[in-house]
Amino acid sequence: MKNNIRVERAIVKISQQQLADEIGVSRQTINAIELGKYVPSTILSLKIARYFEKPVEEIFQLEEGD
Amino acid sequence: MKKNNFLLPHYFQKIGWGLFIFSFIFLGVSLYVFNKLELFDQNYSRYGTMIFYLLLIFSALFVAFAKEKIEDELIQNIRFTSIVITAYISFSIFMIVWIFYAINHAFRFLPMDPKIWIYLRSINPVTMFMLYVVIFRTRLFISKRGLKNEE
Numbered sequence: 001m002k003n004n005i006r007v008e009r010a011i012v013k014i015s016q017q018q019l020a021d022e023i024g025v026s027r028q029t030i031n032a033i034e035l036g037k038y039v040p041s042t043i044l045s046l047k048i049a050r051y052f053e054k055p056v057e058e059i060f061q062l063e064e065g066d
Numbered sequence: 067m068k069k070n071n072f073l074l075p076h077y078f079q080k081i082g083w084g085l086f087i088f089s090f091i092f093l094g095v096s097l098y099v100f101n102k103l104e105l106f107d108q109n110y111s112r113y114g115t116m117i118f119y120l121l122l123i124f125s126a127l128f129v130a131f132a133k134e135k136i137e138d139e140l141i142q143n144i145r146f147t148s149i150v151i152t153a154y155i156s157f158s159i160f161m162i163v164w165i166f167y168a169i170n171h172a173f174r175f176l177p178m179d180p181k182i183w184i185y186l187r188s189i190n191p192v193t194m195f196m197l198y199v200v201i202f203r204t205r206l207f208i209s210k211r212g213l214k215n216e217e
Contacts, residue, residue: 016213025138028209032140035212041139 003060006034008052023047071142074132082128089121126195130202144209148202156194
């Protein structure tokens with residue numbers, strides 16, 4: 001699964017730490033998701049999507065082989 | 067949607083580390099000073115050693131199963147995989163010790179000092195906690211270290 005959290009973050013100009021605090025997770029989690037090392041749960045991806053005020057599919061997309 | 071994750075509150079971690087250092091020092095003291103010098107009655111020294119050993123086990127339990135400051139799903143994922151790794155390693159150690167014991171029992175290539183075997187066999191449940199703490203902390207440290215390169 002790929003995501004464009006990094007791009008979305010750049011648009012609203014917030015750091016990983018700020019996003020993590022806003023959603024209530026650790027900075028490692030945001031970092032791991034951005035690097036594609038960790039696939040977030042549905043709850044977390046919905047929270048991230050809600051924060052950026054976009055539908056989940058615009059931030060997270062399935063990849064070939066998922 | 068909040069699930070109970072059966073973990074202890076975060077402050078148990080501090081209590082655990084304090085208790086760990088305390089009981090570790092006093093276990094050493096009671097093992098090597100009290101027992102050797104025979105300051106007290108041997109039985110009292112043995113009880114002391116037992117109590118500090120028990121405290122050490124509890125402190126390892128507290129440290130191992132206290133929540134992190136932010137206990138999110140990634141941390142829980144690291145926790146879970148660490149438990150699996152710990153289980154494999156300690157199971158391997160356990161099996162190796164027992165197989166070695168059995169072979170030695172049959173062929174007697176090493177002296178059968180019962181003390182060594184009692185130590186080797188009783189070490190397992192406690193070392194499992196300690197091993198888990200080491201593995202979990204290391205993996206947590208690695209995941210934090212990766213942050214410095216970003217931004």
